[in-house]
Amino acid sequence: MTPVLATRGLDKAFGAVVAAAGIDIDVPAGQRVSLIGSNGAGKTTFVNMVTGYLKPDRGTIALDGENIVGLAPRMIVRRGICRSFQIPQLCVELTAMANMLVACAAAEASGLSSWRAPDDDGRRERAEGLLERFGLQRYGDRPVSELPGGVRKLLDIAMALTRKPRLLLLDEPTSGVSAEEKFPAMDRVMEAVAGEAATMVFVEHDMDIVSAYADRVIAFYAGRVIADGVPAEVLRDADVRRYVTGAAA
């Protein structure tokens, strides 16, 4: 079976800094993959290359077997790769509901149907459904500027899910979320993602979260993959303990 995402020989350098070197990763459908690594290891660069924000110096990225290198982010989104952001990228003056409607409508903002009202064509129902799934329905009428950080984080992910993506990339979904909220928040995310039947790749620093929610862990160091496997194995790996989790010392 063709993997949802397949990268071959991805290289990327910023001047002398190597951010990616020969990255080969296959992600089969339905898997939940966690990317780990210290700051600057190349996780976010990988996410940015897959979503078209950065163009790799060399190598290919295939979605369902089709090369997507060189496509603009919006074209990649339309093919089914959506993402959330480390710092939530929201329209802070609009209400949470309006943000969701934007997310539901954005890709349709061309052609004649774009003249229809944002609530039409089932968009409001879709937005309400997702807000509910993330437990955010009571924030719908509040402007984002008034919402706490954890809620913004979830809203950011909910927006990425509106398009029923084939592949969902989450950049540090629990950063900025308080310790006691992390697990309930991830439960919400996993439940919602399961509901949309999406394959998921998430960047994460909290190893408890990684152990609890990932099917597979890929560890990055200096732009290379140094370990790849089920969480328990990877987290025991000596290199990972030395370079990533810091538990070796």
Next chain:
Amino acid sequence: MSTGMPFRWLRRPTLACAFSLAALLQGAAQAQDSFKLGIVTFLSGPAAESFGVPARHGAEFVIGELNKGSAPAPYNKVGFGGLKIEPVFVDENGGATKQVQELRNLYQRENVDAVVGYISSGDCLAVAPAAEELKRFLILFDCGTPRIFEEAQYKYVFRTAAHATQDNVALGRYMKSRNVKVGTFNMINQDYAWGHDSKADFVATMQQLYPDAKPQADLLPKFGAGQYGTEISALAREKADVIYSSLWGGDLQAFILQAAPRGLFQNSQLVLSAADHVLPSLGEKMPNGAIIGARGAYGLMSPKTPLNDWFFNGYQAQRNVWPVQGAYRITQALLGLKVAVEKAMEQNGGKKPTPEQLAAAMENSEWESPGGKIQMKLGNGHQAIQPIAIGRTRYDPAKKMVILEDIQHFEAECVNPPAHMKSIDWIKAGFPGAKCDGRT
């Protein structure tokens, strides 16, 4: 019952408001014992100092004198035929759209009986059809473009000053009569319609009078440029016998201030089509020997008549400076309007004339003005021709002012096209029908 009762409803605020609103919308009732006159001239912006404000001062002086009845004969009747003149001044600055709007406001909101105004040619072109549309009386007093009555015909619109063609034809004739040598000439004119038109008229005149003269540098600085160093280099680089310019106001002053120290006027004869308005302020900074026009026989070139003495001396006493073009031009407009009003009143039995009666009285009329006789001979009797004078500058240290000498007056028919002929065609055809010194 109390007599106040019927008006009790007036105290109710809404109705009172409605009532006063209605009064506002109706506008003030037209008074029968005064003549309300809208006057539009530049009170701000670059043309204020040179033309707009002198025109306003001229209007204030003349209206004051007329309302007192102290102008010399035949203008010694109070106001306009006994009607006191009530001026409403409006600033011309702000563009043609605004002028059309304000013209309508003057007629329809302020209920003026006539409007005298407009210095900018663009404004004149824009407001003329608006007045015609409203069937209200309009006198354009200063703007230069010949296009107004050459491209359209009007019933209610008049221009009481000659258009700009005579300025350049007279300059050419003056140079010819003084045997000024013109092998080559340079030109510097502002890059807008006035500069373009003046240049075209001058070049065409030169082709007739000096067929061998060669035009060289043709510079077109933008309006209001202020800095002419580069242009002066270009003019100096291509030496020519004559430097012609239609610059005016602040631009002309800046050009002279910057060019004189660089010796530009020592090797070339400076020829200016409209420059008397800068003489009082430039004073000793004005180069000697420049040939200048005033767009009429105005100011220091005005004729020696009792009418001119009254105006020149009266204005000077009031403003402490002698009157220049703008002041003269509004004066000839106001006197022409006075003649027309009084003529119309003679015919309608002494009532305030309607715009139709005024237009009929003004058409093809003639009257004396401080700058000479104004004749409404072109544009089916709607466009004036007038005499013009050209002279040479010399700073007189004793009088501490620039004086003009070697002045030559040109009759109106010598420097203006005949009726029904476009000015540029007339020049290019070799001035057919021109009458100079009483000869054709």
Next chain:
Amino acid sequence: MALAATIVVDGLIYASWLFVVALGLTLVFGVLQILNIAHGSLYAVGAYAAASAVGLFASLGFAPVFSLLAMLLAAMAVALILGPILERGLLRLFYGRGEVVLLLVTYALFLILEDAVKLIWGVNPYYVSEPYQLFGNVAIGPLFYVGYDFALVVLAILCGAAVWFGLNRTAVGKIVLAVIHNHEMSASMGVNVNRVHWMAFTFGVFLAALGGAFTAPMISVQPGISVSVIIVSFAVVIIGGLGSVEGAAIGAVTVGLARAAAVHLLPEAELFSIYLVMAAVLIFRPEGLFQRAAARKI
């Protein structure tokens, strides 16, 4: 060759004039994020103030050479009076409302100053002829130039050098640069941003007034002189890169040379030359010639 030399000399003289005016504009933009339309009016106020000051000096019997001092003092007086009043009393009220709102506030200010100048000085022209002949004439090849023109070049270089040195080599300048770089952070680090604002604006007013004061001897000071300054100095600042001293210099030289070349070679095109250069620069280098991508300003 002679023609090329003439174009360069003419272009540089014009560029010097542009630079003095544009420098204040770019500085104010860098520090306050305001594209100040009233900059041209402040230039006009400077010219009028210089006319009054030079007249006063002459009537007090000072030698003509002191007229330069009079012009400098006039520009300083304008800056010290108008700078704090306008920044503290007016512009401050609109901070945080966006570039466009501030742009329109300065447009309203431009309208107000236009009439205020008329109310103070009237419509009659003023001349400041004393300084213009101080430096005699200079012959370059077959052409004569007024020595004062080259004094303007020196003034421009002095202004540029002073601002550059002040920003990069003094403690105050480094604080100003910090504010330009990041308002919030410098405020949190204890920089008195308010003080930097009014000082920078006052200095911008000073440069505008200085430009007007030193132009006054070459022109007739009268209503309407402000308008023509606004758009050309905007063009210079945009071409050079907003908020950059070096950019203002490059922009001024570019515009000066382009205009001089147009006047000498293709006078028909003089009217557009500046806008064409501006459009071309924006199309190929949207941030201006001297703005490195994401570089700090000034």
Next chain:
Amino acid sequence: MSRTAISVGAVGVIGALLAIGALLPSWLLFLVTMAASHGVVSLGILLIMRGGLVSFGQGLFFAVGGYAVALTVNRWGATDALVLVGLGGAAAGLVGAITGPLLARYSGIFFGMLSLALSMVLYGILVKSTALGGSDGFNIPRPTILGWRLEGASGDYALYALAVVVTGVAAWLCAIYTRSVRGLVTLAIQANPLRVEYLGASVRGIMALNFALAAVLGGVGGALTVLALGHIEPTFAYWTQSGEFVFVAILAGPRSVSAIFAASLVLELVRSFSNLYFPNTWQLALGVFLLAVILFLPGGIGSLGQARIWRRPTKGRDLAALRAGEAAE
């Protein structure tokens, strides 16, 4: 407000204005005609402004529309006002469709300045075109509607009615548009263009279309102005004219379509009366008025009791949000 309510309201307002017009004195009728014709240009700026950009070059389209109409009248003798208004809009829309994709690459003040530079280049070309009357411009005769020549008082009313109906329909369409998918996504672009791109929309494409629509509105405004004024000149493309359009848009505030026309009318009235009562200091009076409005009505005239679209008001925020382009993080 639902779209149906807006449509009903639009018909009602247009009808009411047509009725009121019959009672207005002639000078005010003309002033309102001008205010509507200029307001529709500012309406275009509103469309762009909701996406976070401000154009300082709408005079370009105003002039293109106006000159297209005036030249058609004078060269080919077409006189039907409805056809001419459509033509003005189409001509400007064409220019907007060409310049839009180019300009949509720019953000913030650079967008504003490039649009300004383009309009000034057109201004320069027009001043140079002696065949078009150069800086003096030229006049056109009064138009016709369905063969009836618009003259005198009834003609004034017909031109007023034309302006009211055309701008009313344009405003109605804009109100619908701002409440559409595109309208909402445009608002999102103002706040966070990066995110919008990551939701699958083309920010440049949407802004280019907004720009083209604004160009059409600019051309329609130019056409209406020329028909009522009977005169056109290059100052239509001058920067002060463009600046005035921006001013009206800011005066109105970003929320409301109808506020644009109120703002345009207020500006015309203030200018007209200050010009009459303070002929020597009308600019000063106008400047003080403008400052006062910006200071005391931070949300613009539209913030005076207006239905909010998709957002809660936070004091003074709307205009801060005009700060073009930058993603709010």
